[in-house]
Amino acid sequence: MVRAPCCDKMGMKKGPWTPEEDQILISYIQKNGHANWRALPKQAGLLRCGKSCRLRWVNYLKPDIKRGNFTSEEEETIFKLHEMLGNRWSAIAAKLPGRTDNEIKNVWHTHLKKRLKQYQTKPVTKHNPKSKSKIKCESSDNISTSQLESGHSSSSTTGNIPSRTEIPEQTPMSPQPSSSEVSSITDVNIATTDREVNNMDIKAENMEYSWECFPEIDESFWSDAPSSDNSSALPLNFEGVPDEFQSQVPSSSIDHAMEPDHGYVQNLDDAMEFWYDLFIRAGGEQDLITEF
DNA sequence: AACTATATCAACCGCCTTCGA
DNA sequence: ATCGAAGGCGGTTGATATAGT
Incomplete structure (x- = not known):
């Protein structure tokens, strides 16, 4: 039996993040940190799974992320x-x-x-x-x-x-x-x-x-x-x-x-x-x- | 201009490890 | 020692952009 992906849970949104979702996530993490990714989306009011939030933060929203072409x-x-x-x-x-x-x-x-x-x-x-x-x-x-x-x-x-x-x-x-x-x-x-x-x-x-x-x-x-x-x-x-x-x-x-x-x-x-x-x-x- | 092929990259999936109960 | 939850990682997918015909 294959484990269902966490995002398949009822109401969990998938796909590209909107600027609004980004802003919610950034604001929440700036205020509260990210001690518990699984609980974070619920507390922040996001219809995303914790994994998705973590990925978005780590790969895109974190302040020290360097964008643009590689040297x-x-x-x-x-x-x-x-x-x-x-x-x-x-x-x-x-x-x-x-x-x-x-x-x-x-x-x-x-x-x-x-x-x-x-x-x-x-x-x-x-x-x-x-x-x-x-x-x-x-x-x-x-x-x-x-x-x-x-x-x-x-x-x-x-x-x-x-x-x-x-x-x-x-x-x-x-x-x-x-x-x-x-x-x-x-x-x-x-x-x-x-x-x-x-x-x-x-x-x-x-x-x-x-x-x-x-x-x-x-x-x-x-x-x-x-x-x-x-x-x-x-x-x-x-x-x-x-x-x-x-x-x-x-x-x-x-x-x-x-x-x-x-x-x-x-x-x-x-x-x-x-x-x-x-x-x-x-x-x-x-x-x-x-x-x- | 329309269509197709290719490139890019954000995001997802599933597995593994760690940690705490 | 065992088990489950959570986090992290690498592989892969799919949407979009761009180039070529």
Whole structure:
């Protein structure tokens, strides 16, 4: 048995909002806030369901909503975040102040996806941020149209990115950056969801669009960070790191590196360096480095 | 001018997670 | 531990606008 949509309840209005309804909703929220969306329409005198009210407020009426065309910087940010996060629109929206997940989703499906397809046809050059580590770059040829259609990035099509339900809880979100901070594409902070942490900073310096400059990263890259005062996340399941590489690093070394003030893993380069460093200190063989 | 195809975007739907009883 | 209510999210739809013929 299929649950009836909440708006199907008697008397609930659907469809586009009128200016009068908007005004009622704005006035009510300005006076009373929105502690309970379900009760709000009745209290405000609106013939709408709570969900509809919430959506209208969040996507359209909220004072800090930025309307109008996306700047090229915003589009580039969406590109890069989508590459890393997949279709996690709310997480992407969290990095674009004033933009809503719905808006970003629409923009993606309308023209950004087309642009991505254009990049797909461009030849890919290997990019290696550090000579000592060969980052695995995925050729654009390996990205199927269906993957693009589904909005899944190359990393998420490896089967490593768990669904939302599998993502472990994280520490509270750090403060959001200002729009000027976000507009700088060379320093993109990643938040995986509103509730998750910004515990891993990625410096996407000088990156080309799309997947080619990213190593394969599974979701645990962002979410497996141990809770500690050190806000840096450790890529303990970093896919670019061979198993034998990881297995030779004693946990004590990892624990040591995780202690505050060691400054590990502020970006992808540091992530690679982190493993390199631990591996060497653990007596790893230099030759293995070239394998990754 | 009329019609059709395509693009855009606001809004809805259903599922999942969280939280409190 | 269980259950239901509520909030939140991503996918999808449908109305409208615009471009093309």
